[in-house]
Amino acid sequence: MIVSNSKILRHIKQIEIGKYECGLVIPIPTMTFQFRFTSLYLLKLSFISLSPLFITSLFNCVSHTLQKLILSVKFSSGINIKKELMNPVQSCLCLLSSLHLLPNLIHFFLLVSSSTRIEFDIEKYFQKLTKLQKLIIRLDHYMNQRTPVKQLTSIHYLPNLKHLEWFEIVPDDLQILSSIPCLPPLQYIHLQHTLITNEILYYLSKISTITSLKSDRFSPIQSKLNLIGFNYLLSLKETLKELEISAKNIIHDELMIVQQPTEADCTEDEYEVHLTFEHVNIFKQFIHLTTLSLNKIRISTKDIDDLLSSMAYHNKLKILNLESVCFPSFTILSTMISLEELSLSYPYNRHQEEYTDKDLFKLYSLKNLKVLILYHSINLTKMTRQQLKRDDNLIFEHLEEFIYNDDTDNHDDNEEDCDE
Secondary structure, three states, X not given: OOOOOOHHHHHOOEEEEOHHHOOOOOOOOOOOOOOOEOOOOEEEEEEOOOXXXXXXXXXXXXXXXXXXXXXXXXOOOOOOOOXXXXXXXXXXXXXXXXXXXXXXOOEEEEEEOOOOOOOOOHHHHHOOOOOOOEEEEEEOOOOXXXXXXXOHHHHHHOOOOOEEEEOOOOHHHHHHHHOOOOOOOOOEEOOOOOOEOHHHHHHHHOOOOOOEEEEOOEOOOXXXXXXXXXXXXXXXXXXXOEEEEEOOOOOHHHHHHHOOOOHHHOOOOOOOOEOOHHHHHHHOOOOOOOEEEEEOOEOOHHHHHHHHHHHHHHOOOOEEEEEOOOOOOHXXXXXXXXXXXXXXXXXXXXXXXXXXXXXXHHHXXXXXXXXXXXXXXXXXXXXXXXXXXXXXXXXXXXXXXXEOOOOOOOXXXXXXXXXX
């Protein structure tokens, strides 16, 4: 506040007043800023104790250089909210609109708590967000109760939108999106809280511009998700570049309630996503994949080797993340010369295989590798660990990041390790 007239503030590109600033108090009720942030690019505000007067004064100082706006609206119980902020989202959007700050936004992120009112006229404001590329409207934690904001059809007012996070996506939402006549070129729809089923994959496949499918909640119930669902995705085989199949955040009790599995659904691999050679034959047709992640699923070494051999042939894959799955052949991995990031963590070892330095050295041909993550998956000698950390790395010459357990140089290794 003391330096509010300083010329140096005109060069500020980013302002963040987060929830850790809940003690911020403006001492002078009538205070207004006497300058403009003429270079401001990103503004992040968390509404906990900020007064309407402070917010109005701040917005009035923002120039049209603003392109990224993050509003976090979370009121703790017991806080006396003034009438002007009873609907803080509506108030902010109205003010931003009057100041003509909406048309230049390319990124709008709204984070709300479950107790906060979020009703506002989406159509009215979406029509002004003509340059918006990334829209995030999210609850602060997973809620079963649906939000009152449901006007997804207003998305067609955002002609440049590529990234959409809309609370928790349900099949009805994707059905609405896929039926919008002038749908913007959506490339990514946030599905992290969405249970992936055949129905979800069907509607997702109708949005022909999708390039990324990522979720850690693939349903393991075979009557809800099977080959039919994955076959729907073949309509995206020319556009899909990122694929993540994971059951990491599946909650078994929730499945019993929501999906009501029958006795026939409960196989010996109960509650595990099981990929077979039939699935692999589908995935092999996605020849433009640059990212592939498999996490906490059942797939045989033979099938995963088959899939990666196909990926190596097309030479497009840059990021491979295999976590809580069986290890593929290191010989096959060594042929994937386009890889820039490789993660092999928590391998599923049915036969208790031991992976060592000898296996790692098979990957020396990965000359483009920049990130290597071997978290609790391989036994390396101290000499190898040190070598991987050095700037003059002789194994992977471009390696920038190496993660190995809680790696320190204080492990009690045998002296023989260094002699090797």
